[in-house]
Amino acid sequence: MAKLELRELGNTGLKLSCVGFGASPLGNVFGTVSEEEANASVREAFRLGINFFDTSPYYGGTLSEKVLGKALKALGVPRDNYIVSTKCGRYAEGFDFSADRVTKSIDESLARLQLDYVDVLQCHDIEFGSLDQVVNETIPALQKLKEAGKIRFIGITGLPLAVFTYVLDRVPPGAVDVILSYCHHSINDSTLEDLLPYLKSKGVGVISASPLAMGLLTESGPPHWHPASPELKSACQAAAAYCKEKGKNISKLAMQYSLSNKDVSSVLVGMNSVRQVEENVAAAMELATAGKDEETLLEVESILKPVKNQTWPSGIQQS
Numbered sequence: 001m002a003k004l005e006l007r008e009l010g011n012t013g014l015k016l017s018c019v020g021f022g023a024s025p026l027g028n029v030f031g032t033v034s035e036e037e038a039n040a041s042v043r044e045a046f047r048l049g050i051n052f053f054d055t056s057p058y059y060g061g062t063l064s065e066k067v068l069g070k071a072l073k074a075l076g077v078p079r080d081n082y083i084v085s086t087k088c089g090r091y092a093e094g095f096d097f098s099a100d101r102v103t104k105s106i107d108e109s110l111a112r113l114q115l116d117y118v119d120v121l122q123c124h125d126i127e128f129g130s131l132d133q134v135v136n137e138t139i140p141a142l143q144k145l146k147e148a149g150k151i152r153f154i155g156i157t158g159l160p161l162a163v164f165t166y167v168l169d170r171v172p173p174g175a176v177d178v179i180l181s182y183c184h185h186s187i188n189d190s191t192l193e194d195l196l197p198y199l200k201s202k203g204v205g206v207i208s209a210s211p212l213a214m215g216l217l218t219e220s221g222p223p224h225w226h227p228a229s230p231e232l233k234s235a236c237q238a239a240a241a242y243c244k245e246k247g248k249n250i251s252k253l254a255m256q257y258s259l260s261n262k263d264v265s266s267v268l269v270g271m272n273s274v275r276q277v278e279e280n281v282a283a284a285m286e287l288a289t290a291g292k293d294e295e296t297l298l299e300v301e302s303i304l305k306p307v308k309n310q311t312w313p314s315g316i317q318q319s
């Protein structure tokens with residue numbers, strides 16, 4: 001059986017499966033998922049070659065970490081067979097990027113995940129904190145956790161792309177190993193592309209999340225909390241309906257679009273069923289052998305043209 005492609009993550013030496021397992025749905029963020037289905041999805045993902053699993057204490061108020069930890073343990077495979085990232089600084093009760101909080105946070109996450117270490121610990125949605133605090137306090141605190149062996153690599157995540165350059169221009173080289181960007185490398189918004197040469201020059205690994213734009217590029221549509229404008233939502237809905245009418249699947253097209261750029265190490269897609277795991281892995285395998293459906297992609301791009309690169313506000317005004 002052909003294997004899912006592995007890609008190097010910046011200078012970390014980690015090789016991530018090009019499709020990564022986003023575990024926010026395991027925190028019931030996109031609707032209720034039974035533990036049975038969660039376990040089966042993680043097991044099927046691993047069986048099909050997905051080795052990268054991403055979570056956060058924020059997803060489902062710690063539920064995602066607990067469910068993912070249990071499911072990974074149930075795989076019964078050596079720890080170095082899979083790569084786990086979690087986050088710190090964002091919690092159900094709010095944001096706290098202080099050294100104290102993130103230092104406690106990793107111990108809590110490790111306990112929930114039933115792990116001795118995580119491969120990547122990421123400061124979660126830094127646009128909601130003080131970026132200067134992230135530079136001067138949070139990342140140095142994470143450096144200590146690295147030295148203590150609780151984490152292997154350090155990352156930052158956020159929606160506005162400017163937060164990445166702000167931080168990376170101010171930390172010592174190598175202090176941040178990875179960035180996780182979301183909703184900026186999908187058919188409707190490809191603005192991450194412009195930042196890739198800069199990130200490469202910094203030796204920073206790139207994870208791109210939300211290839212389906214958090215549900216916009218699915219037949220069933222986004223969850224009620226989705227922050228997109230009504231205009232963006234309806235354009236995506238029209239694109240999904242067009243694909244369906246043509247006997248095509250917009251989610252497959254969106255996966256293949258995101259997977260096409262190999263400077264992105266892993267495309268993190270949120271999955272809560274065995275069927276979704278199988279579909280998303282199949283999309284990657286088919287891309288590798290047959291390429292993407294350029295004709296439908298062009299048509300969908302033209303439907304989405306009026307809303308291309310439209311995003312939404314996120315975070316606080318930085319002083």
Ligand code: NAD
Pocket residue numbers: 021022023024025030054055124125157158159180182209210211212213214215218219251252268269270271272275276277279280
């Ligand atoms: P996504 O674009 O991956 O969409 C997820 C939604 O699409 C879910 O409802 C899922 O059930 C559905 N889906 C998945 N595969 C499908 C398929 N083949 N057909 C139809 N529907 C399908 O958005 P996401 O889950 O928000 O992002 C992926 C992951 O990236 C998250 O789980 C999380 O791990 C990470 N992420 C991190 C941040 C951050 O750090 N700030 C932000 C967003 C996402």
